[in-house]
Amino acid sequence: MKSIIDIHSHMLPAVDDGCGSREEALAMLRIYEAQNVEAVICTPHYGQFSGANVEKAYQWLKSASAGTNLRVYLGNEILYTGSVLRDIRSGKARRLAGTDWILVEFEEWDRFSTPAEEILEGMRKLSESEFRPILAHPERYASLQNHPEYCRPITELGVKLQINAYDIRKNVNTNTRNLTRKLLEDQLVSFVGSDAHGAVRRAPDLLDGVQWIYDHCPEDYADAIVHDNAEEIIKRGSA
Ligand SMILES: [Fe+2]
Numbered sequence: 705m706k707s708i709i710d711i712h713s714h715m716l717p718a719v720d721d722g723c724g725s726r727e728e729a730l731a732m733l734r735i736y737e738a739q740n741v742e743a744v745i746c747t748p749h750y751g752q753f754s755g756a757n758v759e760k761a762y763q764w765l766k767s768a769s770a771g772t773n774l775r776v777y778l779g780n781e782i783l784y785t786g787s788v789l790r791d792i793r794s795g796k797a798r799r800l801a802g803t804d805w806i807l808v809e810f811e812e813w814d815r816f817s818t819p820a821e822e823i824l825e826g827m828r829k830l831s832e833s834e835f836r837p838i839l840a841h842p843e844r845y846a847s848l849q850n851h852p853e854y855c856r857p858i859t860e861l862g863v864k865l866q867i868n869a870y871d872i873r874k875n876v877n878t879n880t881r882n883l884t885r886k887l888l889e890d891q892l893v894s895f896v897g898s899d900a901h902g903a904v905r906r907a908p909d910l911l912d913g914v915q916w917i918y919d920h921c922p923e924d925y926a927d928a929i930v931h932d933n934a935e936e937i938i939k940r941g942s943a
Pocket residue numbers: 712713714781899
């Protein structure tokens with residue numbers, strides 16, 4: 705099993721609904737190290753939270769992790785809206801590690817899931833831009849759980865899919881687990897992330913899912929989605 709690179713984490717302290725304090729971020733760092741994670745791209749929500757000093761939180765985390773085995777990078781999890789391309793071009797919404805890759809989510813609340821055709825059309829628009837879009841946790845959308853046939857056309861646009869390791873086996877929602885496993889079995893997934901939001905609630909939980917992947921998928925494919933594809937992003941990155 706390769707060491708893990710997590711491209712989806714709310715590890716920066718006090719900038720969104722994720723990690724709440726510097727102390728908690730240090731606890732997350734230790735959890736990551738214990739799970740053989742070599743790098744994390746911090747992806748605070750963009751679009752739902754504003755005014756937080758993300759840059760300052762990132763510089764602090766970078767210093768705090770300097771003596772550890774964990775490398776940290778910066779990006780955003782960008783909520784899709786009609787003005788999203790403008791915000792990415794202006795630099796308000798960050799790309800992953802300073803590359804042309806972007807991590808994108810759609811609205812998904814208790815009683816609302818962005819319809820599958822809107823996710824497809826949104827990702828089409830982004831795929832036709834100068835950026836390289838990654839759809840965050842497709843398995844969480846009720847619309848895609850009900851219409852999994854939309855997932856392959858999304859990838860055929862050149863869009864990459866990132867699943868949450870937790871959703872493979874631990875998520876209590878059967879529909880979420882089923883779609884996650886189907887995407888892995890069909891090899892439509894390009895990245896495995898944690899989507900961690902803290903050190904206790906929604907703590908980094910990658911090993912269990914990664915083990916499932918190595919048990920159920922070809923080793924080359926597992927290596928690619930656990931480590932190598934993310935390493936390619938980081939290697940090209942400047943931030
Ligand atoms: Fe997230």
